Amino acid sequence: MKSIKRIFCLVSILFLIMPALQAQEQMSDYEKMMYLRNKVDWPYLNRYREENGKLGLPAAGEKRVVFMGNSITEGWKDLSPGFFAGRPYICRGISGQTTPQMLVRFRPDVIALEPKVVVILAGINDIAGNTGPSTLEMIEDNIVSMSELAKVHGIKVILSSVLPAYDFPWNPGVFPADKIVALNNWIKSYAISNGFNYVDYYSSMVDDRKGLKSEFTVDGVHPTAAGYKVMEQLIETEIAKAFRN
Secondary structure, eight states: OHHHHHHHHHHHHHHHHHHHHHHHHTSOHHHHHHHHHHHHOTTOTTTTHHHHHHHOSOOTTOOOEEEEESHHHHHHHHHOGGGTTTSSEEEEEOTTOOHHHHHHTHHHHTGGGOOSEEEEEOOHHHHHTBTBOOOHHHHHHHHHHHHHHHHHTTOEEEEEOOOOOSOOTTSTTOOOHHHHHHHHHHHHHHHHHTTOEEEOOHHHHBOTTSSBOGGGBSSSSSBOHHHHHHHHHHHHHHHHHHHHO
């Protein structure tokens, strides 16, 4: 009788996990990587753990700036490495991340590095539903929490507009354009009312259907080197303002 029960339990467990196993078989290598990462280290605290340890604290007089974000921030260093080379600019973007994940790693990847300024570019993956359904209010709450943490620790905050996107290649049919406009309006208003700097990438990169201009992207979401050049000119101005204030 016990043997029958054990067999029944094993069959039941197999029945429950089979859909997940089959789903994994149909995933791309990137999707499998993201799936396993989220299962093992949801906020991906290990991504920069070693680099943070080697980096150490800023030297005397160093005007360190940390760029916190998702794949758009992570790809910045790859496609435009000259922007970071020889400067105290620290890239802490992680592909696919949403604002709750960034909030969890904000302490080790930003506060512990003791920058003078943090540039936060976040929210597009929340709208895409990368870690589940997310309302604009949920995104806003996480941006507020990151901003308040930075302020408490004497770090000046630059909040970034979300880049335009007509749709997502990995999750088509969402059509996020209007949500992005609403989120950017809130980010700008919040930044102004709280004395934070705001950088408007959106206005310089949007096309006539509220998507990312074709000359700045190959997939409608992520910038090319040309797109990053536009962003660099805009953020340099805001970083200079932040240090003057």
